[in-house]
Amino acid sequence: MGFDSRQSTPGFKRQLIFINGxxxxxxxASLLMQRVNGLKVSPNTIExxxxxxxxxxxxxxxxxxxxxxxxxxxxxxxAVVSCDGGRIRTRKTGCGVGVHLxxxxxxxxxxAIFVSATSETSQTDPQPKPxxxxxxxxxxxxxxxxxxxxxxxxxxxxxRDDEPSPKKKPGAGHRAKHKPQKVHRTLISSMQNSKAFxxxxxxxxxxxxxxxxPLRAFVGDGLSSNWTIHQEHFSDYVGILDFxxxxxxxxxxxxxxxxxxxxxxxxxxxxxxxxxxxxVGEVIEELLAHQQRLGEAPPDAEDDDPREQLRxxxxxxxxxxxxxxxxxxxxxxLPATSAWMESAVKEINYRTKGTEMxxxxxxxxxxxxxxxxxSLSDDDRLARFLAHRxxxxxxxxxxxxxxxxx
Numbered sequence: 001m002g003f004d005s006r007q008s009t010p011g012f013k014r015q016l017i018f019i020n021g022x023x024x025x026x027x028x029a030s031l032l033m034q035r036v037n038g039l040k041v042s043p044n045t046i047e048x049x050x051x052x053x054x055x056x057x058x059x060x061x062x063x064x065x066x067x068x069x070x071x072x073x074x075x076x077x078x079a080v081v082s083c084d085g086g087r088i089r090t091r092k093t094g095c096g097v098g099v100h101l102x103x104x105x106x107x108x109x110x111x112a113i114f115v116s117a118t119s120e121t122s123q124t125d126p127q128p129k130p131x132x133x134x135x136x137x138x139x140x141x142x143x144x145x146x147x148x149x150x151x152x153x154x155x156x157x158x159x160r161d162d163e164p165s166p167k168k169k170p171g172a173g174h175r176a177k178h179k180p181q182k183v184h185r186t187l188i189s190s191m192q193n194s195k196a197f198x199x200x201x202x203x204x205x206x207x208x209x210x211x212x213x214p215l216r217a218f219v220g221d222g223l224s225s226n227w228t229i230h231q232e233h234f235s236d237y238v239g240i241l242d243f244x245x246x247x248x249x250x251x252x253x254x255x256x257x258x259x260x261x262x263x264x265x266x267x268x269x270x271x272x273x274x275x276x277x278x279x280v281g282e283v284i285e286e287l288l289a290h291q292q293r294l295g296e297a298p299p300d301a302e303d304d305d306p307r308e309q310l311r312x313x314x315x316x317x318x319x320x321x322x323x324x325x326x327x328x329x330x331x332x333x334l335p336a337t338s339a340w341m342e343s344a345v346k347e348i349n350y351r352t353k354g355t356e357m358x359x360x361x362x363x364x365x366x367x368x369x370x371x372x373x374x375s376l377s378d379d380d381r382l383a384r385f386l387a388h389r390x391x392x393x394x395x396x397x398x399x400x401x402x403x404x405x406x
Contacts, residue, residue: 006405012039014386016046020368021351021375021382022256026050047364053386054367057374060385061188061200064207068385076116077211078180078333081234082219082341083112083201083226086349109352110197110367111189113344114208117180119215119333126178126330130276134247135269143244146249186377189348189369198229205234217329219338221245222316241323242338246275252281253313256306257290278327280317287314348372 015037018031026043033041060068086109133139187206190197210216218237220226222245230239254268271283291314297307317324326336351372352365374382 002006007368010386010389013049013053014051014383016041017371017382017386018375020046020050024351025112042161050371051364053389054370056389057370057382058190058366058386061159061203061370064203065381065385068388069207069379069381072379073207073209074116075209075212076118076183077213078117078119078215078217079205079208079213079219079237079292080115080117080180080199080219080335080340081112081205081210081237082115082338083110083229084221084338084341085109085223085225085346086111088350107191109189109348109365110194111341111345111348111373112187112197112201112204113341114186114188114204114210115180115182115340116208117182117335119180120178121333122178122331125277125327128277128327134272134276137265140247140251140268144248150195150313153258167381178330180333182340186342186376186379186381187339187344187348187373189373191366191369194225194229195371199232201229202233211236215332215334217334217339219335221338223319238329239323240329240334240336241320243276243324243326243336244338246280246320246324247272249313249316250275253287253310256309256313257287257294275324276326276335278325280321280324284314284317284321287317344376347376356405 016029016033019032020026023032025031026046029046030041033039033046052406060066094323186204186208189201190200192200205211208305216234216237217240218234220230221242227239230237250271251268254264254271258264258267262381271286274280274283288311291307291310294307294310297305297311301308303309329336347368352368371382374385
């Protein structure tokens with residue numbers, strides 16, 4: 001029994017969309033549909049249906065989800081916006097069977113999370129000592145190594161502030177009162193450029209009434225495009241550099257200046273603690289002294305030249321020092337890390353990135369990003385959109401011929 005995207009019923013399409021959004025590929029969705037529902041649908045048919053729905057989801061977002069999510073947004077106590085880039089592997093189009101990489105084989109994705117949260121404020125720093133996970137030598141070394149390239153950043157082992165350290169037993173951790181409590185999240189994801197994605201982020205935040213929240217935070221890594229979006233659309237949000245990214249730079253700086261031995265580790269822990277307490281200016285002063293000792297990097301310095309590495313680290317910290325007042329953020333009940341964003345990127349990557357997973361058409365990848373982000377949002381927007389779209393069981397097009405039960 002074979003059906004294409006024009007003959008299938010609205011209910012059947014909904015099943016395909018949900019299954020495809022939670023499986024690793026069109027092929028796996030086809031196999032699951034056959035084994036669970038006893039219905040044979042080709043991967044190409046599933047891809048066509050997903051492309052159709054993905055395009056409609058993008059249009060619905062541009063129209064502020066009118067008719068789907070009307071009047072539901074509640075002004076949060078704390079509004080947290082965070083964005084991060086990702087990578088998916090792509091082929092050149094029109095090259096036929098086989099692996100024909102598009103450039104270096106990677107294309108950039110944009111991801112953003114919007115979290116309504118609650119938190120408590122404090123007159124003094126409620127956690128002046130850094131979490132023990134940042135004092136675990138093996139963990140910090142792994143974190144720094146995996147943070148070197150954007151291609152493997154999604155594999156980074158990040159520990160949330162409220163999670164136990166690697167040495168603690170499961171269940172030993174607790175959430176301090178000053179740390180934000182997530183209430184509701186929505187996600188967006190796209191392959192559009194940063195300028196277009198910034199407009200998407202602004203639209204979603206305003207629809208969620210984040211601009212009216214008494215506390216607002218924008219959390220990101222040091223990527224310049226993230227802070228361009230912050231400046232253009234979220235300049236009245238407190239800009240916060242993800243502390244874990246700061247840790248990776250400080251650890252590398254300690255190795256450049258003092259080596260990989262105990263002296264380097266002691267130097268890292270002191271610098272990291274200073275940064276945790278919002279005293280990054282003191283760290284920069286020490287790094288400048290080390291830079292004078294090592295000498296300036298020549299214009300043609302290689303990437304592995306210690307002088308060049310130190311120059312970049314100092315530049316990174318200087319560029320972000322106004323976003324590293326972590327003690328003040330904790331007093332205000334704001335987040336210090338982008339753990340919510342990193343977790344969401346991993347969830348999105350589950351469907352879009354993996355070993356031997358390539359995307360032949362940018363439009364297909366864009367459609368899946370739209371579907372995956374909608375399916376992961378707490379407002380159940382994917383199911384509600386599919387129930388209200390033209391051709392659904394409630395609003396059926398005359399051209400749809402029902403041959404399978406919805």
